[in-house]
Amino acid sequence: MTVRWGIAGTGRIASDFVRDLADIEDAEAVAVGSRTAAGAAGFAGTRGIARAHGSMEELAADADVDIVYVAGIHPVHRDHAVMMMRAGTHVLVEKPLAMDADDVQEILAVSAGTGRFMMEAMWMRFNPLHTELKHRLDAGEFGRVVSIVSDFSFEAPRDPSHRLFDPAKGGGALLDVGIYPLNLAWWWLGAPASWSATGEIGPTGVDESVAMELSWADGATAVLTCGSTRNGSRTSTIVCEGATIVIAPPSHSSPVAEIRTAASTEHVSAARPGLHHQVREVQRCAAEGLRESPRMPHSDSLAIARFMDDVARSLRAR
Ligand SMILES: NC(=O)c1ccc[n+]([C@@H]2O[C@H](COP(=O)([O-])OP(=O)(O)OC[C@H]3O[C@@H](n4cnc5c(N)ncnc54)[C@H](OP(=O)(O)O)[C@@H]3O)[C@@H](O)[C@H]2O)c1
DSSP states (O other): OOEEEEEEOOSHHHHHHHHHHTTOTTEEEEEEEOSSHHHHHHHHHHHTOSEEESSHHHHHHOTTOSEEEEOSOHHHHHHHHHHHHHTTOEEEEOSSSSSSHHHHHHHHHHHHHHTOOEEEOOGGGGSHHHHHHHHHHHTTSSOSEEEEEEEEEOBOOOOTTSTTTOGGGTOOHIIIIIHHHHHHHHHHHOSOSEEEEEEEEOTTSSEEEEEEEEEOTTSOEEEEEEESBSOOOOOEEEEESSOEEEEOSSGGGOSEEEEEOSSOEEEEEOSOOOTTHHHHHHHHHHHTTOSSBTTBOHHHHHHHHHHHHHHHHHHHTO
16 A cells, blocks of 8 residues: 655755655655645646645645655744644654754654654664664674764855754754764764763854764763864764774765775675665554654654753853
8 A cells, every 4th residue: 555645845855855755666745735835836746746735734634644754944843743743644754853852852742642653854774874784783793882983064155044054944053964973873872971062153143063072881982073164074983893884975875884894894885875765664663553663763862852952052151
């Protein structure tokens, strides 16, 4: 049976998602919602989507949608996710799940109350390279993780009206791209025992670069950086007791890595990354009546949101 997807938003990532959804045989984008009827009609028309709704309320009321992909700017994630779940649909919500941990908690409570599946769209965790590396780590092939160095910094034009820089649109590098190195660290090492952070707040009042040092009770450490006005390595290096893994840039969505040991270097090349790999997991979980995926659990979304709140507070207090 084909799973019927609704798309809440008509921006860049919504467009990429619909493109990648075409790779999933039992999934179809059947409806789109936008703030304007013209926006919805334009998006639907060019992508062969059957129904265009001129408001999110209309999309929520569309009874012939099984799962909604929440793809608007960060500040609308909470309201759209809550609205869709209350209307009876499961949701996949773009990262960051919400603007802060309080809003994440509200989303989780509505998922619990309605019994609807909800997952933050941390597609990195479902890309084939990341899945393979994590599987091999869990099988004990690399030994214990000793350190992680991960960067997601890129140079964007400092346009104060762009969502990256406008506080009203959820601006800031940490929420937008810092969330990837943080997810890598959480996924491979769990919650850290202690941390410190430094960073720069730009002229629009949002963080433009952040550097975080994390440490774990077993002695593991991580140095995680992100930024929106300067290019960085966008590489992830994971040192384990038995091997060093270097994920090529952009490491959150890379298909290639090197696994270096004292004796050899293995070149790993995985299938094409994309937004569709997470779709298989969402559909599997929803079909099995689960409310969350064990691969991107609610507890990680909440813990990372709390961590980002703490980092943001520490930057403002400096
Ligand atoms: N997974 C990834 O790799 C990835 C990549 C990029 C972005 N994202 C995430 O996806 C989300 C959207 O990013 P994007 O780059 O697609 O953004 P975008 O193109 O700037 O905008 C997305 C949509 O948000 C809605 N929107 C814009 N301004 C709004 C406003 N002032 N009030 C209410 N809604 C507004 C619009 O939808 P309508 O006009 O249809 O209402 C717009 O098309 C962000 O949360 C971002 O973190 C994820």
